[in-house]
Amino acid sequence: MAAYPELKLCIAGEWRGRSGQPVYNPFDDGVIGELPHATRQDLDDALEAAEAGHRAWRRTAPAKRAQIMQRAAQLLRERADTIAEAITLEQGKPLGQAKIEVLRACDIIDWDAEEGRRAYGRVIPSEPGMRHIVLREPIGIVAGFSPWNFPISSPTRKVAGALAAGCAIILKASEETPAGAYFLVQAFIDAGVPKGALSLLFGVPGEISEYLIPQPGIRLVTFTGSVPVGKKLASLAGAYMKPAIMELGGHAPVIVCGDVDPVSTAATSALGKSRNAGQVCVSPTRFFVDDAIHDRFASAFGEKAAGVKIGNGLAADTQMGPLANPRRVEAMERLIADAVSRGAKVLAGGARVGNQGNLFPLTVLSDVPDDALAMQEEPFGPLALISRTQSIGQAIEKANSLPFGLAAYAFTNSAPNVEALSDGVEVGNLSINHLTASIAETPFGGVKDSGYGREGGSEGLACYTVTKNVSHLVAAA
Incomplete structure (x- = not known):
């Protein structure tokens, strides 16, 4: 059987956690791995690390951020065969499709990395002596929740979007298919993302979301999953005035x-x-x-x-x-x-x-x-x-x-x-006349019960930023 990784949480750049929940192979019901669950202390540690990680990452030059992200993409390409085998073991899709998913994740990272260098503001023409400047700034720490059906490309959308915008992100990935997210975070850590700018958690989904979302440090919630769960998380985010990206179900x-x-x-x-x-x-x-x-x-x-x-x-x-x-x-x-x-x-x-x-x-x-x-x-x-x-x-x-x-x-x-x-x-x-819903360059998201906000494209990156207007009255000479 192909190798399956020893799964861990990642907090402040360190791997931790004791194995617990079994991970199954859907082809034969065999146990292929064990997954640690985050404790309340782990959640608090991830929040504290994210505060420091966000301060460091947002002050990193966009060109340097892009360089680190593209290095992570290159590491994923070098490890693609190993990652694809693990995804097939845990999720079941054919090995060829799993490898395509890994390479698609790399394309997403590369595109977001470059787009992060173009988060332009603007100068608004005004009367003499006045300057109106519009800035786009990182929104802050992101809480990201990804599903089981695309173990690496789905969490990549969230991680790449947040990091490209200059945000730290705490990723809660699927407990059923955790290896994709594990390898994704490992590549970013190896590429040099600051400690705390990216954390990886697993555990009881409801307990983690209900604890993280209300925390003052969390400024954005991004979720991919079912409509009922999405509505619940959107309501929780709304109660605390947190913007959200909701990519929910469909029936195409x-x-x-x-x-x-x-x-x-x-x-x-x-x-x-x-x-x-x-x-x-x-x-x-x-x-x-x-x-x-x-x-x-x-x-x-x-x-x-x-x-x-x-x-x-x-x-x-x-x-x-x-x-x-x-x-x-x-x-x-x-x-x-x-x-x-x-x-x-x-x-x-x-x-x-x-x-x-x-x-x-x-x-x-x-x-x-x-x-x-x-x-x-x-x-x-x-x-x-x-x-x-x-x-x-x-x-x-x-x-x-x-x-x-x-x-x-x-x-x-x-x-x-x-x-x-x-x-x-x-x-x-x-x-x-084709059946491809989106690529890295195009915005992806829904309307009606299928959610709101976008992932991918310049529109997706904008969701991870806030707009600040700066008006400057120039002192008279």
Whole structure:
């Protein structure tokens, strides 16, 4: 078996903590590691260290900050194979996808590092003898909370954004998939980030968030995860007048217009749906297909999905790994059973594979009624739901019918359709003729129940800064 790291907390640049909580391999349920939990003293130590770390880091020249961050990215690239194996062991995704995730994290760090050098202010023209200057300053210590589905790229968004802006950050990463964050923080410490500017904690999530967020030193909360938890943390942050970045759940619609090739579009869609076994907040899920090509699209999608090989993520021929935990298997079984009871047809998959681990095939359902639970709840798994539509207007209406608004996709060769989609679909990220929701250079985030604030792009970096206006009356000569 590939090596798995000895996990620790990182506080004030030092690794600490006794092992405790087991970490499981979702392919075979085996224990691969143990994880320490932070004590109240650990939390207080991290807060104290962050105060000193923030003072040192914000006074570090932006060019020097960028140099340190880019060194961390280089270390991650050098360690990518080791990190990818650990991610596959703890989360299940195929090794190739895990390595792509590591390299994506490096791209995020590099881009944020350079963008941090361009946090420009401005000078406002004014009357003689007066100067109005607008500054963008680091907001302060950040409390960051990252999820289990992308063990390194998700925490990287928060760490890179905070550090690029000149902020210290206390990262509480996932207890189910901790190795990605462990390696991330290790690279930054090795690259020379000041002690305390970056801390890593694990523990009981609710206890840590409820203690950290009210602390006076915490100036920003950034969270990626479910809508219910996000609303709870946003309420807590609001009670203490803390701004927040909330990247919450989605239920991404895919509008397939009648002017595209149904077979090639279905193949692209099946590949996109299989990514990380559908455990992605922007995973394409609700397919609204023009009636003229619906049957060919559905048939081709089912055929392509049935051929996706699932298994151990470390195996070279595995195209889709197991689900990350038993909760996801139970959710798939519940949603599929409900949809079938309401008349949906199973075109591929539909039942778990074996009784060990969390293997579940890419599943495709057609003729899914709007009142099926799967059409209302985010499946967060390998479940594609195909429905007929009679017009692009109807498809847009269905796409907007849920309280989610994170990502959406569409396939069309028509300029008027692109215009209608761009104007009508209510999301933070719309991708047309491809299934990539964001890259390092672009802002990522949602609307409605999918959250607010942005990660990535210049807009994301701005969330880690505050605007200060300085007006200077020049003394008369």
